[in-house]
Amino acid sequence: ETGVTQTPRHLVMGMTNKKSLxxxxxxxxxxxxxxxxxxxxxxxxxxxxxxxxxxxNNSVPSRFSPECPNxxxxxxxxxxxxxxxxxxxLCASSQGWPDTQYFGPGTRLTVL
Amino acid sequence: AQxxxxxxxxxxxxxxxxxxxxxxxxxxxxxxxxxxxxYPGQHLQLLLKYFSGDPLVKGIKGFEAEFIKSKFxxxxxxxxxxxxxxxxxxxxxxxxxxxxDMRFGAGTRLTVKP
Numbered sequence: 001e002t003g004v005t006q007t008p009r010h011l012v013m014g015m016t017n018k019k020s021l022x023x024x025x026x027x028x029x030x031x032x033x034x035x036x037x038x039x040x041x042x043x044x045x046x047x048x049x050x051x052x053x054x055x056x057n058n059s060v061p062s063r064f065s066p067e068c069p070n071x072x073x074x075x076x077x078x079x080x081x082x083x084x085x086x087x088x089x090l091c092a093s094s095q096g097w098p099d100t101q102y103f104g105p106g107t108r109l110t111v112l
Numbered sequence: 113a114q115x116x117x118x119x120x121x122x123x124x125x126x127x128x129x130x131x132x133x134x135x136x137x138x139x140x141x142x143x144x145x146x147x148x149x150x151y152p153g154q155h156l157q158l159l160l161k162y163f164s165g166d167p168l169v170k171g172i173k174g175f176e177a178e179f180i181k182s183k184f185x186x187x188x189x190x191x192x193x194x195x196x197x198x199x200x201x202x203x204x205x206x207x208x209x210x211x212x213d214m215r216f217g218a219g220t221r222l223t224v225k226p
Contacts, residue, residue: 004155042116043202043216056213090156098144098163098206098214103156 023091
């Protein structure tokens with residue numbers, strides 16, 4: 001399954017680091033999403049981009065900054081994260097909103 | 113506030129047993145409903161979805177779900193499970209017509225014994 005790819009697959013960073021997560025979809029979709037999956041908690045929708053425009057920001061702290069330069073690419077820029085931000089970050093895309101979402105494999109982030 | 117509940121955290125069944133996983137939500141308006149599955153080592157993928165029409169929805173791999181509006185439920189069923197159905201199952205609900213609010217349940221882990 002190569003429809004939605006995410007890099008890196010694993011990331012360890014200190015609280016003062018700046019890093020970025022990348023997502024790319026090869027499905028010709030118009031909408032892209034960032035989710036956070038923490039242990040024993042429901043999947044949390046963080047950001048929604050529809051036709052490159054951000055349409056949803058579910059009260060996500062400003063230390064997470066999304067960027068969607070085109071409909072195929074989505075970034076999540078990370079800055080001065082906290083240990084509680086350690087989680088699996090999933091990217092997804094869909095043809096429209098709402099519609100079936102296709103998920104990537106995720107980036108396992110550990111903040112030390 | 114809108115919420116999605118999956119009350120079964122871990123279900124263990126033998127092959128050929130029938131399956132029903134519960135999903136309830138709290139919201140009185142229009143909803144779109146989804147079941148996603150994550151097999152071990154694989155991505156989340158859609159099992160089935162309901163937007164409108166027949167409340168009994170059939171999905172892939174013999175799964176079905178029934179939307180009961182009066183009970184705010186969208187339970188997932190399969191008459192006879194297989195070992196390959198071992199996975200984590202997530203119910204998801206989009207609330208409202210123009211609202212971008214989509215929430216997932218905490219997931220139910222299904223283990224099927226051969």
